Amino acid sequence: MRRGGVLCQSRAEETGAILGYPVWRKESEMRDTELYTALLRLGAFWVVREVRLEVAAERVDVWIEEAAGARWCCPECGEAAPVYDHAEEREWRHLDTCECRTYLHARLPRVECREHGVRQVQAGWASPGSQFSLKMESRLIDTLRECDVTGATRLTGTSWDEAWGAVEKAVARGWARKERRIPPYLCVDEKSFAKRHRYETVICDAQRGTVEYVVEERSQESLEAYYHQFTTEELAQVRAVAMDMWDPYVAATRACVPGAEKKIVFDKFHILRAVSEAVDKVRRQEHKVLKAEGDERLKGTKHLWLANEENVPEWRRAEFEAVKGENLKTSRAWAIKESLRTFWTLDQGAAADYFRRWYFWATHSRLAPVVKAAKTLHTHLANILTYFQHHVTNATAEGLNSKIQMVKEMACGFRNRQHYKTAIYFHCGGLDLYPRVKAPA
């Protein structure tokens, strides 16, 4: 648009420092330095001195300096302090300007405090020690929350080390800001790590749906390491802990949480999984026998028996209806499993009675794996019934588990255990990850 404009070149170009494009603007319009001072929202203490555009390199460099009359304080004590000198020039990567990589440059003032000596003033646009501006670091964190580290490096033009460094810093920041608090409703779950039966214990806040703690192995000590962070008074605030029927977790909770007997809730999903495994054993045994007689009725049906009935996919409904109507051991085992699901929909009195009848049916089924599973539940019944006081399940943890699974896949299995934990906290910890700076006093 030439109307009313005059041809003028950027200030940087006037100095002959760079290859610049001439820009059309009205005399009353902003200069590039004013534009960037406004865009960067630098506050009263900083101004942009110079802007350089290198078109071929797709790069913008912005030099920031102190505004006239800026006053500084000691970053240690907040007392006003005179400028002592200026540190070496530093560079920060900022958000791109119209797809040109944009870098901020400044020499940060150092002040001399009467009490603390010479101290460097913090930049208003970056957290200490970061090579990114706050906006760029936040963008990087946003991107990392949406995709894996390699994807984030491609989208933001950063290196793997820079992107992973942002993850680690964000998690450290989140942990430093996290309030000390033991959630009243906990879920404890194990999660396999890499292959070879290595496990992590994952402790979640059942109400907030966040991972509170990840610790190696699934031993009594693993869970105790979490509990030991809190005092007995704090642990007494715990109302319920949902978990699998896994003795080391039970022992840890009994050892650490006052009143644990009434607070441990064996989780519905784990219980149903145990019974489903029994159904699968019955199917495998029966299929073997039938197959030997040339009967292939159970072939390819594994997942039909394991899914909740309503989750059997539409296109396999008819097939499933037919096979479950057959006089098969597997369909009997399946019916026992499905009927157990009703248990959690009842009130406590009715549930205890329902379990008695279910237990009689299961233990008289002459299906050895089902009998065994039913007996395990019977042994643990007291802490299965606690569900009706607390109504807590590992549903949260299960939801988080699928998220953790995604985290794992994104990082090709995380052979590095510490990286795996860090990524879980980053994606599932509910932490306040973003950088902020204190406004100048």
Ligand SMILES: [Zn+2]
């Ligand atoms: Zn001071």
